[in-house]
Amino acid sequence: MISSRTEGCTLTGALSVTSSVQDAITVIHGPDGCAHHNFSLLHALHFDNDQLILPSFLSSSLKEQEIIFGGEQALEDALAGALAGSPGAIFVLTSCVAAAIGDDVMAVCSEISGCPVVVIPSGGFLGGGFSDGVRSALIALSDLADGGDPNGTVTLVGEKNLEYEAEANYHEVRRLLGLLGVKVQLRFVRNIDVSAIAHLGSSSLNILREESLTDVGDVLEDRFGTPYLPSFPVGFEGTLTFLSQVADALNIGSREAVSSEMARQKEIIDQFSELRGRAINVCHPGGMPPLFLNELLELFDLQVKERGQNLPLPDPVPVGTSGISRMLSRWKRVLHA
CATH class of the missing domain: 3.40.50.1980 (Nitrogenase molybdenum iron protein domain)
Structure with missing residues (x-):
């Protein structure tokens, strides 16, 4: 890369x-x-x-x-x-x-x-x-790391230790995995001791923080045989897909987890219903707006106009349903300022 x-x-x-x-x-x-x-x-x-x-x-x-x-x-x-x-x-x-x-x-x-x-x-x-x-x-x-037999747990790989919402993003991923009854065994590497790294090869699934780490995912898969997902979940639909992908990788059911998360997302969409139809202008520091933005534009019927209210998009992009909720809260404050 x-x-x-x-x-x-x-x-x-x-x-x-x-x-x-x-x-x-x-x-x-x-x-x-x-x-x-x-x-x-x-x-x-x-x-x-x-x-x-x-x-x-x-x-x-x-x-x-x-x-x-x-x-x-x-x-x-x-x-x-x-x-x-x-x-x-x-x-x-x-x-x-x-x-x-x-x-x-x-x-x-x-x-x-x-x-x-x-x-x-x-x-x-x-x-x-x-x-x-x-x-x-x-x-x-x-x-x-020593390797070991897969034990049904997950390892998070490459969390952004310097980002402001690192802990919030971790808790969101852990919450989503909890809907599936899956535990995080290791945060590789965030606030751990050397001895914890020995367990790296015994998780059943690695979840990379972002797609730029696929080289790392490939190395760990070659070395320990552990499959990986390429990134933390992004967007409402992306979060539901994430739940299904984790369940498929671990050979467990996801229907109840997906249904529960869909209900939570609907509550959040209703909570921010006053955003509907607003004229906005979004600038993303990375240049090209992330794909999840189109999802929000459609859900809330937001009108992108040159003279619309400038709204911030975080970089890195928000993680999971909770990340979107926090971003919508910031948008609401800006629109009411």
Whole structure:
């Protein structure tokens, strides 16, 4: 998959994953500036999301001498510092500078014993972006999994740890799965310990956060034989389809769950009936409006006009029925302002 260079740093994408493993330490093999920038960024974003989390980073602190003569000794020193903290695992991320130097990071890390060490190439100077870092980290961390027999549960793969509604989206997916009597075994990777990753291969179904993670889904399916759904549910109809797809994948019935969710959706549509026939103008940050918008335009007979009331579309798009409900609430407030 080709990533846009405007989407952010590969290293930041990988860190958004590794920093969510609570008992691990991430070593950034690069200059202090890379560590400082990303620590400040992730800490600020977590704070905005009401998570008082200090990312557990160490830097190999590459300076001019190491950039000229090689930074492997600096990496060894940083790994020794990480080991002193008795982590559940150490994740080693390479910066653009380290990748350009050509340090043999794998060889240095292979000398470590007594603690799992996972190397994640994250130097994006050859064209990688944030999403490449996320995918690389998820695939690399899956090496810590043992596999196992399918147990009827679900694993959520690649939740957006930096998005504002990450927890709300998780609770919506868990609610929908609960209608089918299905439990979430693992959030890979969000606010978990290293030991939890061992269970990655024992779920009966993986659900990817979004379709850009299909490479990760393919790797996990090849490695553990676990099928996957390509994304969280989007839109009213998409949510009903999601329920049916989960049920089909797990070979269980979905009629009652779909019927219950249809009734809930009807209540929400009735609740926002005053939106019907309004003249609106919708601008989506991603450019092309998502497909679920056409569904809402039809359900509420909304008239898209150049001089209509500007309404926000969230990016990422809302998840499930509850996500649509929250968005409609925001639209209602805007229209009444």
